[in-house]
Amino acid sequence: MSFQGRIGRIGGTKVKRSLGVQAALEWAFRVEQAQLELPPPRDVTEEGFGFGLEYVLLQRAMLGCKVDGGQHKMGSYTHPDAEVIAATVAGMPNSLGGIRMAIQVAEQTRAGITPDWMPGVVPRCVPLETKSNQHGERATTIVVGTERMKTRGKWRTVDVLACPVTWRPHPEQIASARRGYGDWWQALGWVREGLIAGGMLREVEVTAAMPKPRPWNTR
Template sequence: MSMQGRIGRAGGAKIKRALGVQAALEWAFRVEKAQLELPPPKDVVEEGFGFGLEYVLMQRGALGCKVDGGQHKMGSYTHADAEVIAATVAGMPDSLGGIRMAIRVAELARAGLTPDWMPGVVPRCVPVETKRNQHGERSTTIVVGTERVLTRGKWRTIEVLACPVTWRPHPEQIASAQRGYEDWWQALDWVRDGLMVGGMLREVEVTGAMPRARPWIHAAAPSSAS
């Protein structure tokens, strides 16, 4: 049974469904297909300017975000609590990423995903380039200098070769992925606080549960099992 189906009445009394903020977001955007309505551009001064799906798609295109099809449930009702959750996300402050972060939070929730912080990935020192021939695969080398050596009573000039190496993935790539996860976590924390304090949800109760902060620290910690 879906989360949508479990939110309802029992014996005439409303039962609030307790959800962590990530589960609440996934219910609103993935199950209920709530629309993410974003504020109009700052230079738009006309009162009553309409902004909806077209504006969201325009913003996603400008920000390089993936456009998903079928944002609305055709001919069906979107739960009022889902609309409140979507409206809260749309109000993401600039200090947390503003419109860009609001879209990212909604897209991840709609896909049921958590940001990829590259778990288990370790930078490795590898050759910049390799070549394959009949003898197998070998690292490409470059000449970095010359040396004179005495062999069999004669001085000879030989080339000094080196193999250029790099780190893959580069540590900065991993750090960037982790910063992206932290930014998303902070955004969810803000949404959670807003929904808990706002008191506007009628049938959903957002709990204090949050995804793990900086999970890479826990993943790197040594096991305490004896």
């Protein structure tokens, strides 16, 4: 999707561009390359430099997000509406993830991606360990007890073997990924409501459109 078209005019009246919050964020961070001006930590004085590059890089690494740089933009001008959007994201409340969520929203929309909620992934029951030999790969077994049994007319003690299994990916991994998506979705909702209520956007109108709240529910 391209967001580079100019704002139109009808009869001398400026017509705002209508965008959902996710599209507005991508326009601000990816096309206009707005910068996320984060508030300084509480223990940093006014003379400090706020959050350094090391902090932002650390947060990016924690998010596992590699930014692709977006589209090439000539000059250093950033649209005022894009700056308003970036400033709104920077004010993310702690109840929704605070600074870390603000960085996640900015970096993921700059890269044009959404949180990975592990679509189509189903936990599978698999052996905990396997071993390979000339006959192929086999599940590792352990002794869980003994039994007495009669074979060829004699009583013998034999080991009872079991194959330890696990779930991969573990259901909690999937649940955690989907909780992360839900947190991101709530953050976008907060940004959308703030931009609409603030009324500070001059040429962009943020609509009620939102990503699916639970895309893993197909019904």
